[in-house]
Amino acid sequence: MSGGWKGSRRRSRLPSNWRSEIRPAAHARNPDHICHLCGRPGGDYLDHKTPGDDHSPENLDWAHDRVWPHCHRFKSSAEGNAAPRNKPGRRRPPEQHPGLR
Incomplete structure (x- = not known):
């Protein structure tokens, strides 16, 4: 499991009324x-x-999430694994065989 919010900028993208209005409305619903x-x-x-x-x-x-059966963790992990990767691979490009140079 990753470090949760560690290194994430997602919290800064939440609306300013997240704690004062949105979460309480979800709780009431x-x-x-x-x-x-x-x-x-x-x-x-x-x-x-x-x-x-x-x-x-x-x-x-x-x-x-923090309690069994950890449904949110499994959902988030599946979404992350399905997301396209924009990072270049760590492998070096293949080199030409020395005898073919």
Whole structure:
């Protein structure tokens, strides 16, 4: 597992009313914090159902992250593994065989 928010700039992209309005509204809409991924109560993390910066109430719901069954961690890991990689490979380009020079 990675370091969570370590090195991430995602927090700076959250709207200014995230803690004062958006999180409380999500709590009021789903006070038992039913996980939208597995359907069990006790979700401890407010998750974006579809990845990105859509902070609309329809796109936000609770998921298990720090508590079993860790649904949000598995979802985020799958999304990260499916994302395209923009970093160049670490391998050197193949060299021509010395006898062919």
